[in-house]
Amino acid sequence: MNNLWIKNSQLVEFQFRGSVDANRRYPATDVPNLSRNNIMLYGFEVYAATQVSTAPSGNTVIADADVDKIFLTLRDINKKEFVYQYPLYNLIRSNVGGFVTLIKPRRINLTDCNVIVSDTTGIGANEVVLLNMFYDKI
């Protein structure tokens, strides 16, 4: 029975810039390492403040109490939303028995990926959703 192996990974932030509004899309912060190279995404997981309290960038990571209000959408280079409004709670490995989400590999367009919030209560401006993207270079 399998679980994900990390071959390469990159931390990606989705920042709630300015005011936090319900149903507004907050895109991923561009990461040149992912944009420039030929990479294939094959898995990902989310960190809330219990897993990573502060991102390496210095930004505050969202509280665990807020993960049930946030949904992730990923788009590939063909503009296809192959992961659409996935609840963040299920992407935190300690919530799901230690399993990490594996997907059919995709080349993604990072800044087309986004999160939305259904309820803004408690989410602070400039906090981030922190995603660890697992990829391979081919």
Added chain:
Amino acid sequence: MNQHEIIDMMDKVPVEMLPELYQKLGWAGDYTQAPGKECKTIPVSINNTSGLRTYMQPDSVLDRSVIKAIEFIDDTTSALNPSIRNSSGDLLANPSASELAGVVFAFRDLDQEIAWVSAYTGILRLNGGKYLMTNLKGISWQDCYIYLTGAALALPVVTLRVWYDPDPADD
């Protein structure tokens, strides 16, 4: 095999065969057994100031190995680290799980960071007993580092355990 060939192949492979294919590609593996052939516990005396990095000590065996998993030891798993002592000679306590939320580990090769992990997700007991599994080759262990992104720890130590498959020449 290039990206397009892999993506094309994935579309043709039946879903039930994907786990086997992912194993062949090195993206997934069996979590029900020990992740590597050998393991070592590494207590690290850290730069205990928020925002600072602590680099690992050189380890030529790990440099030549495939790193298969990393585990972080909190004070519930093991109250004391195995070797780092205070000035009175007492072993220092390991950090709590909530303290380890302020710790991120970066794996590097000679050029750049190639993978990041949260120390909290490396605590076995809090993640369904499943190891934080990796498949990392070409690591330069002395260039890997602990990054204290959160507040300073109560005590300046982080204990980690690395599972690896050694180079056959080292076996």
